[in-house]
Amino acid sequence: MRELLQKYANTFSIQLEKISLSENEQRSVNHPIVFLFIGDMVKDALKAIMTINEEKWQNSSGVLYFHAYQTDTITGGNVLSLQLTGRDQDRKSQRKETYEAFYRDDNKLIELNKTFRRLSSKIAEYGKDYSSLKKVNLCVVTAIDDSANILIQEFTLLLKSILQESFRLVEVDLYGLMKEKQDGENFALSTSLGISFLTELDHYQTDEYTFVKELQLTEDHLRLNVSHPPSPLFDLVYLLSDKNEDGLISSDAAHQNIEIISNLNLLKNRKMITDYHEKMDSYNHQDFKRGIKGNSRQPVYASAGFSKVIRPNKAIALHAAHHFFNELLLSLKAAGKEKREKVLSLFGLSEQHFEKHYHQYLPPVEKIADMNGLLGLSSSYQTVKKMSVRDAEEYLYEGGTQTFFFNNFEEPIREHSQGLDLRDHIERCLYENIINHEQYGLYCGYLWTSDTPGTEINMLNEIDKLVRDTKNERLEKEARLEQYYQQLVDHGDFKKSYLPFSDKKNLKSFVHYFFEAVYGTKYEILKLKVKQAILKQYRAVLEEHHHDLRKKIGLIDQLESLLKQTAAESLYDSDDVLDKNIAEYYAGTLARITAKLKEKRGPHFFSDERFFGNLLSLLEDGNAMTLLERLLLVCNREVLTQEEFHLSFEDELLERANVMTDYENREILSKEDLFKQLYLRLHENSCVQIEVFNYTQDHRYEEKYFFGDFYSKFMKFALEKEHETRQWKVGCAHEKKSSGIEKLAIMGGFRLIDLMYYRNCEKYYKAYTENGYEFHANIVESSV
Structure with a gap:
């Protein structure tokens, strides 16, 4: 991958040098x-x-x-x-x-x-x-x-x-x-x-x-x-x-x-x-x-x-790739800051989604009313009112209600629970609603399925919380059910009449209360059992996919680390003037370019097929090479072609030199100061590549030539400086839109001795x- 990065940087540097060669005949030999x-x-x-x-x-x-x-x-x-x-x-x-x-x-x-x-x-x-x-x-x-x-x-x-x-x-x-x-x-x-x-x-x-x-x-x-x-x-x-x-x-x-x-x-x-x-x-x-x-x-x-002062195009290209990738990561991470209710809904874990599951797996609660037909005609309220609700149920129905509930509710639910397979549904929610969705993507899928403490929301923790809440609610309902069974019938919370001939009316009121309170609670407990089974599968499937997603994110982190390191290494032999503030300047430049792209192509343009599309598909090979190739392709096509990368040599250098300054900072580098630094650098480094014994050299003849845009402000400055000496012939090999300035000093007249x-x-x-x-x-x- 390092070789690919270096090839990308070299290509950008060469392209920038040749950007106007079709017009620049001065770079042709006659x-x-x-x-x-x-x-x-x-x-x-x-x-x-x-x-x-x-x-x-x-x-x-x-x-x-x-x-x-x-x-x-x-x-x-x-x-x-x-x-x-x-x-x-x-x-x-x-x-x-x-x-x-x-x-x-x-x-x-x-x-x-x-x-x-x-x-x-x-x-x-x-x-x-x-x-x-x-x-x-x-x-x-x-x-x-x-x-x-x-x-x-x-x-x-x-x-x-x-x-x-x-x-x-x-x-x-x-x-x-x-x-x-x-x-x-x-x-x-x-x-x-x-x-x-x-x-x-x-x-x-x-x-x-x-x-x-x-x-x-x-x-x-x-x-x-x-x-x-x-x-x-x-x-x-x-x-x-x-x-x-x-x-x-x-x-x-x-x-x-x-x-x-x-x-x-x-x-x-x-x-x-x-x-x-x-x-x-x-x-x-x-x-x-x-x-x-x-x-x-x-x-x-x-x-x-020979000496040259050139824009460090290779370092710039590497920093551009690094910062654009950072913009992608920032966009992915920003999408993860979603409300809890929305994320639960995306995963299919909102209460509305659970109600759909209940409707699919549970008989309707209205079927409980069918047990009313089990009551014998000879029963009377006076007979059961001093009994506990459990005893009254046994007396009135002789186990018929429990059998009915088991056959019509508990057994179907048990069979459904044993055959419950929500993997496809869970994966569809994860991939269609999140990973493959332009608004969220791979990082949200990873972040929201994580159980790492400190994240704003993650589904494994949410599922664990739902499991605890469901268990507690079930225990609470089971305790309440036991309370219902243990209380006396006459102490039940239903409407009673103490007028003569109200026995059947009171019994009917009790039966209605009984089915609603006892079997209604049992029905709620069944719903909670279904919810527990659903949550158990959700946790297992999401945990499994998070393990795979973590590997993918590891590849992204590995690529980010490589980009950062390669960009930093490009400045190991940094020149104080020419390489100043590259990281800071191009971080801001890429942020502005990203903002322009969002305005032009929409807030989720990173997910466009023209850019990165589905990140998951770029990481299928188990390494980050395909993602790196796409990044560099996008950088070459969409980033490095932006006008910010085609400023004149002197304008880019001046802007970059002053990127850290503010209005209260008096140490702003003026254009004249910059020109002086560049001129001295060219002069000092163009010392001829031979050592002669000055006292024996009778004749010395020199000429000096610049290679650069003759009409640029810096070139005019440099030529004026050279002409002030009047010690040698000075010329300029004019080249349009050069990304730097070169100086060739030629000297002759010495002998072997x-x-x-x-x-x-x-x-x-x-x-x-x-x-x-x-x-x-x-x-x-x-x-x-």
Whole structure:
């Protein structure tokens, strides 16, 4: 279920990012882009950059990826790969052996040629995704300490030569990923491998670098030259480390570097907008190259930094699901606050319902009058008036009344009681009147069948109370019946005449009183016995169903707990500014949305089939997965589409920041204060991902670009702040309705000797070389 929640949160975040992509051409790349990943160490980078491009680029489906690997790669429709020979080499010569193994294996070279040509053909197939096919951007990515990068000139120039057969211009940039954190056992060796690559790279980037090799190899083993005239191998080389310019190592640096690569390629290749504004200052690749080169005759390199302030869409989506589920639970619980008489009626336990049962199971009370025919004509009142009522009954009827009552009342009731089966009736009341009723539902069924103390009303307690009351009433009537039997006839509460010749009249009055008081009471006792039998079945059936309902409620509680925990976990690494008051703000937001839905769809809209319908049916599988799926479906369709979730980045953030304030609180965050905080966050976190030795860097050139809505108030604020410095070129890559702001800082002009990495690690390289380690394969000499 956690995976489902995370997928839901990711989907919302992506949808919000892409909400206006159909109009936002700025997130499309203009020319085809091919990513060439070299070495095992960049497999994770390949996966990450594919994910980012898919999320952010409208035409990402046309981007192609190639991976040259030794042990493992990934698969996908847009991913082509080739496994290099020469695995498990000697540590002392692994780079050299990788190089030599490549040149020994003609079959592998043929396979590489075929794969590159298939890649070139695929670009043409995806041509409709791009606005221009005049140029192809080849983006080479490698980890500098991966031994496979010894073949970087071969892979780059072979692919470039094949692409040049179909495209006028192929522009090649390199992104070298560096790791300076010393957390492994092979730090010295890995840094020596890195220095080896950088040394070769410095050779590749000279103006005099040339290359001629027979790398184009046909299936018939015919060889053709791949050549490169005197010029640097790569247009631009970006070196991106896990340590930034301030010397700080971040655990998020690897992902940040991937975002830099993606955004640099977007900045370089994005479509130009029609409503261009001069203050946008779009990126110009040639201007940046000239800017970092200056007057230097030595190869120079670039790096970049990336920061973003984004609405925490995933956390928002998770809190929305949690709070909407809480609104559902509040609605269910509110329905449980019903009057006692109403609940008894819903369960079929009101007095009117008992009267229906009596009518169904008991002979009519009027049948008692039929016993009047049992009295003998010779009887006289004078004879019985000094007798007890019991004796008078025996004298007058000689057991006939008791037999009549037994045969006509007690025996039928006994038979009915033995065969009494109210399960269907009780279940029908429970499900039709409550659980399946839109006004009440599952929670009311659970709450009202509970015997937990403290609940406002629960039927098991009510039934127990009715049982006690019925028992007490029965005991009372049985005691009264005994009193009737023990009293003297003449003391009975009936009308007597003391006039002569009134004997028969008095006897008739007594008999009427006798049947009404004695057998009327017996009849009432029978009704109470029926009531006891009914209540006994009610308790057994409701107790049984409550046990099942408790399991269902347990699933609901489990889901509520999971939603609460997942929402809270989404803020574990909370940002004081960006994540402020999410729980409080969206609790209020969901309450307002629920109120709107009630007004539009009625007070019981949660029970609509469009929403949750019958909760019981969503829990039939014995787990809460189906209910969670329905919740997330409803959230996606009915909640996250509400206007409250589509405020501008700055408006939502400002409202949320001030959600806890009131009129007496002077600490309300103004829009200007918020903008200052956001601007400083972007500035401080966009430090370039390389550490250079400032005193040796003769030339430093910088440009800074924002990605966001150029016409938003915050962007105007940020651009004005940047222009105040006048130290670098500032631009804005305009994107409509962005849910955040991103900043890309690019810097170049430094040499290898300016790198702290190079200065600190060159000693390891020299030590390993002096001890017989072979890091090169005469590349310098073999490159003509």
